[in-house]
Amino acid sequence: MNTTPDETRLALWLEDELHGEELAAFETWVADRPEHLAAREDARRWRRMMAEGLPREEEPPYPDFFNQRIAKSIRDLAPAPAAVSKPRFSLSSWFMPLTACAGMVLAFWLGGKRNTIPEIDVTGAPRAIPVEPILYTPEKGVTAEWFDSLRASATVIVLNGVQAIPDDTDFSETAYLRRAREIDATAATESSNPPIE
Numbered sequence: 001m002n003t004t005p006d007e008t009r010l011a012l013w014l015e016d017e018l019h020g021e022e023l024a025a026f027e028t029w030v031a032d033r034p035e036h037l038a039a040r041e042d043a044r045r046w047r048r049m050m051a052e053g054l055p056r057e058e059e060p061p062y063p064d065f066f067n068q069r070i071a072k073s074i075r076d077l078a079p080a081p082a083a084v085s086k087p088r089f090s091l092s093s094w095f096m097p098l099t100a101c102a103g104m105v106l107a108f109w110l111g112g113k114r115n116t117i118p119e120i121d122v123t124g125a126p127r128a129i130p131v132e133p134i135l136y137t138p139e140k141g142v143t144a145e146w147f148d149s150l151r152a153s154a155t156v157i158v159l160n161g162v163q164a165i166p167d168d169t170d171f172s173e174t175a176y177l178r179r180a181r182e183i184d185a186t187a188a189t190e191s192s193n194p195p196i197e
Helices: 007-014 018-031 032-051 065-078 093-114
Strands: 143-149 156-160
Touching: 007 018, 007 032
Parallel strands: none
Antiparallel strands: 143 156
């Protein structure tokens, strides 16, 4: 069993932050490691020296002066409130929305009138008639359907009449086509570049 403590527990022990059972277990582990005991004494000596040399807290000189300066700087940075103006009635405030509504009604009306596709193009050539796409399956008795799956962000093809594929089939050789990319090449080898004579 590995009883070596992690770095976090060691740091807590050096700072005298371990207590209870955890401290007792750590003390038994560190009893025969004098380098760790010396490191803890150095840390304690450093903390005592810092406590003697630095005051616990110190009041800044003229705190009211600094607080007023900070408050003034914050007020200067804040944007001034915009003056609230009373909206005035104008003809353009009504004209633009009405014009937009009239334009949309006209577009929908014209779009509804043009629901037939002419069979002859402007040049006189016959036009292709749109047909529903048919999925081709090379085997008899197999039907295919497809749909877009929004949850999967993919197009799903369902084949009916095909035997089930075993779970242990490995598709890694057929389902993924590795393409050579320029970023994958690091340096040319001698065999790939024939010497120039």
